[in-house]
Each structure stands twice: as C-alpha cells, then as structure tokens.
Amino acid sequence: MQKGVTWPPGQAEDRDEWFRSAFEQYFGVVCSYFSRKGCSREESSELAQETFLRVYKNIDSFRGDANFETWLYQVSANLYRNTLRAQSARKRDGAEVSLAEMTERPLTRGTRS
Numbered sequence: 001m002q003k004g005v006t007w008p009p010g011q012a013e014d015r016d017e018w019f020r021s022a023f024e025q026y027f028g029v030v031c032s033y034f035s036r037k038g039c040s041r042e043e044s045s046e047l048a049q050e051t052f053l054r055v056y057k058n059i060d061s062f063r064g065d066a067n068f069e070t071w072l073y074q075v076s077a078n079l080y081r082n083t084l085r086a087q088s089a090r091k092r093d094g095a096e097v098s099l100a101e102m103t104e105r106p107l108t109r110g111t112r113s
Contacts, residue, residue: 019059023052026072033076047083051076 030051034044054075062071 015059019052019056022055022068022072026069027052030072030076033073034080037080047076047079051079054079 027048030048031041031044034047035041039047051072055072058075062068
C-alpha cells in the first residue's frame with residue numbers, strides 16, 4: 001500500500017498541493033468503494049468526485065485524531081448513505097396507482113400475439 005498523505009497541509013498553496021496529492025492517490029480507491037456498493041462506473045466516478053469536493057470544502061473540520069484515510073472513508077460512507085436516502089425518498093414520492101386501474105388501462109407497448 002502507498003504511503004498516506006501527511007497532515008497538516010500547511011499554508012494555502014501547500015493545502016492545494018496536498019489536496020491534489022490526496023486526490024491523485026485516493027480517487028481510484030474511493031471509486032472502488034462505490035463500485036463495491038453496487039454503483040455503476042459512472043455513478044462511482046460522480047460519487048467519488050462529490051466525496052473529494054466535500055473533503056476540500058470541509059478539510060478544516062478534520063482534526064487529525066484519526067488517519068486521513070479513515071476520515072475519507074467516513075466521508076464516502078456518509079455520502080453513500082445520503083444518496084440511498086435521497087433515492088428512497090424519490091421512490092416514495094412516486095404516484096400511487098391501484099392495481100384495478102392498472103388492469104383497466106390499455107397496454108401502451110406492443111401486444112403479444
């Protein structure tokens with residue numbers, strides 16, 4: 001395994017370089033995490049990008065009590081859970097249709113012979 005990124009990053013210009021290094025080192029790892037959770041390659045990449053956006057925005061909240069990798073995993077896991085919740089909420093917001101209504105409607109696709 002590669003050596004992890006060191007913390008703290010230091011001054012602002014060091015911070016950007018530190019983030020670039022962390023992104024390059026861990027982007028593939030984060031993509032693999034989402035893939036193992038059942039996401040498509042495209043979804044995994046988008047979620048990994050969102051993970052690193054959150055890391056960048058919230059890096060000041062990282063206290064350094066744990067390894068950066070542990071914190072990054074937690075950010076990824078939280079994003080995945082939030083994504084599942086959002087998908088579940090969208091499904092619940094769908095229109096309800098009774099089975100009786102469904103059987104009364106004509107088929108919109110081709111019929112079987």
